[in-house]
Amino acid sequence: MSETLQTLLQAKGEAAREIPSESEAGFLWDFWYPALRSTEVSGNRLATAMLLEVPLVLGRTADGNAFAMRDSCPHRGIPLSYGHFDGQTLECSYHGWKFEACTGRCVEIPSLTSQDKLKVERIFAGHYPCEERDGYFWVYMSSGARPAAGGTGSRDANRGRERDNAEAQRAERSAEKSEASGNTSAQSTEPIPSAPKLAVFSEKYRITYLACDLPSHVDQGIIGLMDPAHGPFVHQSWYWRSRHSIHEKEKKFEPIPNGFRMSPHTPSSNSAPYRMLQKYTGEPVTTTIDFVLPNIRTEEIRSGKLWFSSRATVTPVLRDLCRIDFVAAWNLLLPVWIFRIFAQKFLRQDQETMILQAEGLKHNPRLMLIDDADRPAKWYFGLKANLLESRRTGSAMTHPMSGPVTLHWRS
Ligand code: FES
Ligand SMILES: [Fe+2]
DSSP: OOHHHHHHHHHHHHHTOOOOOHHHHOOOOSSEEEEEEGGGOOTTOOEEEEETTEEEEEEEOTTSOEEEEESSOTTTOOOGGGSEEOSSEEEOTTTOOEEETTTOBEEEOTTOOTTOOOOGGGOBOOEEOEEEETTEEEEEOOSSSSOOTTOTTHHHHHHHHHHOHHHHHHHHHHHHHHHHTTOOTTOOSSOOOOOOOOOOOSSSOEEEEEEEEESSOHHHHHHHHTOSTTHHHHSOBTTTBOGGGOOEEEEEEEEETTEEEEEEEOOOTTOHHHHHHHHHHOSOOEEEEEEETTTEEEEEEEETTEEEEEEEEEEEEETTEEEEEEEEEEOSSOOHHHHHHHHHHHHHHHHHHHHHHHHHHTTOOOOOOOTTTTHHHHHHHHHHHHHHHHHHHOSOOOOSOOSOEEEEEEO
């Protein structure tokens, strides 16, 4: 291995850091996203996922710790998922470099001789914080704190730098500086919050999971999720509602950190399941629906001791592909299979509509958001823009809502 390449590799942790593509792809970095279901990983089996256009390899160590690495060897880019995982370290299938799964740190390069001075432990595979919660592997898609050795931009950058000794030396100096300041491994300056958790209200409950891919940008998926006006057209069915049941609604909303809440209210009287619940418990039914950045809609329905809690997330996979992950838990006498039939139908209706919408969006039409039905969508875009602005300037984030608001629409 050439001297240049050695210094280059040592420098990678600092020099080849990914540039967040926030601006071009419209993704929100530095948040948790669900990557896959826990059931997809067993024993030493590796699984792959794509989040925010980053290919990931995920697994669980022998001690049960979930991990997520960029699915790309920092040596020559072959997906690490083709390698071998022994429960602790992941060995690349190409030249056998070994990486600690939980840190991404390189621990062995088989081709090195005792003469080589390359500092193996300074090499990192791209690595992201990963937690297993509510039956999902969650990955914190950190934009800058990770030692992203295998970044998208790094391949081209590498090619350039292999030719450019001066640049490599400069990079090495900056890597040394970064090491001196302790800025290695997966340390980040800001503590990372823990992954989101579904609210449950009793010890025993049923829980079920659904997922569905949408061929659109995450923003379209999200505003579709919070859109009240499509219900009577897209989701019409005898047991839910028909277009003839459209009536005027008044809903109160309030700002919450990073999002907004549809204040606790008695659910729509044109939905049969809610009427049934009320009849059953004899107590009022209240629903609270929250949306928080980057992509989480939660809904809690409570009536006496009975409850239903759900979470839908719309996760960016590629810039023109996102995925809804839906998890619901309840202690009602509602068998999982019955719920799934209805929920699947519901999701399929949304999916089919968005497939049709994608046809139209291909041609970059001008779009509009109208009051009041699209006001939540406006808040979403406002939240997103204000968050990016506050991250850019370092000033506090302003909320697009100045206080509680009552919206009116017909659905
Ligand atoms: S490409 Fe992975 S070890 Fe060479
Ligand atoms: Fe829908």
